[in-house]
Amino acid sequence: MAPRRRTVLAAVLTATASAAAGCTDLLAEQTSDDGSNTPTDVATALVDDLASEEFEQANNRFVERERDRRGDPARLERLWMGYGAVSGSFDEVVDTSTTTKNGFTAVDLTLAFDRGDHDCRIIVDEESRLVDCGITDEYERPSYVDPDAIATQDVTLSVADCSLPGTITTPDGNSGDAPGVVLVHDVGPGTKDTDRGGTKPFTDLGEGLATKGVATLRYDKRIPSCEVQPESYTLDRVTVDDALVAVERLRAVEGVDADRIVVVGHGLGGRATPRIAARDGNLAGVAGLAAPARPYHDLTLEQLEYKVSVGSQTWDDLATIADRWADEIEQVRAGEYDASEELLGKPGAFWDSLAAYDHLATAAGSDVPTYFLQGERDFQVTTTDDLDHWQTELEGRSGTTFETYDALDHLFMPGEGPSVEFAYAARNNVAEQVVADLADWIADR
Template identity: 45%
Template sequence: MASFQRRTVLTAVSTATVSALAGCSGLLADDSDDGDTSAAEDAAATFVETLADGEFEDAREEFIPEMRDDIATLAQLEQAWMGYTAIGGEFEGVDSTAADKQDGVYNVRISMSFEHGSHDLLFAMNDEYEYGEYAPADEYERPGYVDAAAITDEEVTLETDDDECELSGLVTMPEDGDDVPGVVLVHDAGQVSMDSDTTATKLFGDLAEGLASQGIATIRYDSRLAECDVDPDDHGIDTVAVDDALTAIDELRDADGVDSDEIVVVGHGFGGLAAPRIADEDGDLAGIVGLAAPARPFYEVTLEQIEHQATVGDHEWEARMDQYEEWEADVERIEDGDYDADEPVCGYYGSLWESLEDYDHVETAASLELPTYFLQGERDTRATVEDDLERWESELEDTESETAVYEDLNRAFMPGEGPATPMEYDLRNNVDERVVDDIATWVQDLY
C-alpha cells in the first residue's frame, strides 16, 4: 500500500466536521494515532461501491447525523457520483486506499479506476466508521498539447483605480516570439484566479499555454474580487470586469514581441458578456471571442443554473430548490429595479444588476465593426446552444461573426458524458484540444 502523506482529509474537510467526527467518538484529545487503518479503508471502499451501485439511501445512513442534511442528501450523493462517471466513464473498481488517523478522525484517500482513467477521493470518518465528509482529490495535469519548452511566462502586476488594490497577472509567450498576436483572457463572474482553476482543472492555464504553444501570446490575471476588498455597492460590470481587462489589454500591447494591433479579448461566461463592452471602450481590438457567453440577461442564466442543480438526477436537491424559488422572486425584483446596491440579489450584489440595466451586450456586439467568435459546449448548464448561441447567431447574422458548438463539452470546455453536475468541475480534466485549435486558427486568420 502506498504511503499516505500528511496532506489528509483535514485539508479538505471543515474544522466543524472534524470536531463533530472526533466528538462522536470521544477522541478529540488524541493528538495522533495512526495504528491499524484497514477497517477504515474497507469502510471507505464500501462507500464508493455503494455509490457505484446507486444505493444512495444506504450510503446516507452511514453518515453522522450532522452531515446528512449538509453534504449527504440523496441528491448530493447522486450528483457527486454523476460527476465522477461524467468525466471517468464507467466505474471499474477501487484501485487502492491509504489512510491515517489524527485527532480521532480516520482520513482515507481512495484511488478509483474508471473507463477513461483514474480519479481520487478524500474521505473522513470517526472511530466507529461513521462517514463525515468527502471531497475530490485529483491533481492537475498539464495537457499533452502544451509544449512547455516552447513557451515562457512573465509575472506582471496590473494597477487598478484603487491605490490599495493590485492584480497579479501572467504573460505567457511563445519562446522567441516576435510580432505575434495576443489574447487577453477575461474571467467569469466572482472570485476567479488567473488560471480559472478548480481542484484539478485550469481553464485559463490550459488556454494560455495551449495558445502560446501555437504562437499566440496571452495575458491572464486574478479577478479584482479575488484579490481586493470591493465595497458591495461597487460591484458593477466596469469594476469587476471591464476596467481591469482594459488595463490588461494595455499591458499586453506593451509586451515585447507582441503585435499591438492584433489583440483579441477572449471572455468566459460573464467575461464573454462583458467582451463587447470591453471592445467598445478600447476601440482598437482585432476581435472578441465569447466562451459560454450568455446572450440572455445574466440573471436568467444564473437562475437556470440553480434549477438544473436542483433537479438533475433522480433525487431533488431540496436546498437548491429552495434557493431556486428564492431567486425566482429575486429575478422579479431585478426586472422591477426593486433592490439596493449593497443588497445580495440572485447571488450577486444589487450594484452588478444596476450596472447591467442599461447595457445590452448583444446590441453592443452587433454595433462593433470587428470580427466575433462565439463557442458553446452543449453540456453547459448556464449558457446554452438553444437560448444563447442561437441568439448570438441571429442577432449578429449581418456582422462578421462565427460560432462553434462542441457536443460533449461542459461549461469549462472540458469533455464529459451525460448531464453536468458541480462535482465534475473539480475532477482532473483539460480544455479540449479542439477548442484551443479553433481559437488559435481564428486568431491567426485575423493576423
C-alpha cells in the same frame, strides 16, 4: 483502460491529507483489533454505495449533523455523476492511504474508471462516522502543450485600489510580433488559472495558445484578490476595468504585436467582450466562450433549477434556495432593491450595471471581428437559449463567426451524459480542438 482484477489491498499507505474531500476503496476487508470497522472499511463501503447508486444508504453512513449537507443523497449522486461524466463507468479502487489528525482520519483513494483514474477523499471521525466526501484530483498539463516551446513571466497588474497577480505566456524565442490574447473570467471569484481542483481552463488556454504562437495574459480576478463593497460591485468594476488594464499591459510586452490584441472572455467575461472592445477602441477581435445572451437573472435561476433536478435525487437545500430566488428574481425584474442588497447571490449594483448594458446592441453596433464558441453539453449557457439568440440578433453583421462542440461542457472540456458541476473538479483539460480553432481565428486578425 483494460479492466483490472479486483484485489484486496494488502496495506494502507500513509499520505498527507488536509481539507475535506474524497471517496474510497471498494474492496478492503480490514478490521481493527477489537473487530470494528477501520476508516478504510467505512470509506470503501461508501464507494460501494455510490457505485451501486444506493445514495440513501450512503447518506445514513454520515454523522447526523452532516446528513442534510455533505451527505445529502443528491449531493452524493451529483458527485458520482461528475466522475462518470469525465471518465465513464467505474472499474475498481487501485490504491488507498490514510492520515489521522485531531481525531479525524482522511482516507485518500485512487479510483479507476473506463477512461482514467481519479482521486477522492473521505473524512471519518473517531466513531467511524462519515464527515465529508469529495473529489481531490490534481491538475495535469494537456498533451497539446509543449513546455519547451513557451516562456512564462509573472507580472502584477496595477488596477484601481489594488494589484492583481498575473502570468504572461509567450512563444519561446519569439523573434517576431506575435498576436496576443487577454483572458477574462466568468462570473464569481476567479484566479489566473481558474483552477477548480483537477482543472485549470485558463492555464490550458494560455499555454495551449502560446504553444501555437499566440502570447497570452491571464490574471487573478478582482474578486477575491481585492475588497469590493457591495454598492461598487458592478460589471465594469469587477470585469471590464481590469480587462482593459490587462490589454494595455500585454500591448507593452516585447515581441507582442500591439495592433493584434484579442480579448477572449468566458461566460460573463464573454458577454462583456463587446463592452471591453467599445471602451478600448483598438482591439483586433473578441471571442466569447459560452457567452450568455439571455437576461442574466433568468440564466442564474435556471442554472440552479437544473442543479436541483438533473439527477434522480432531488436536492432539497438547492430547491429551497431556488424557491427563494424565484421571489428575488421578481425584485430584479422590477428594479425594487438597494445597490447593496443581495439578490440571486449578487448585490443590487451588479443587477443595475447589467440592466444598463445592452450586450446585444453593443455587439451589433461594433465592427470588431467576433467569435462565439459553445459546448453542446453546457447546462449553464446553452446553444438554444444563448448562442441561437446571439446568431439571431447579429444576423447580417460582418466578421461574426460561430462554432459549436458536441461533447464539451461549460469549461469546454469533453465528457458524456448529463453535465454536472462536480465534473469541473475531476481531472480534465480544455479540448485541443478549441485551442486550435481559437489559434487559427486569431492568426487571421
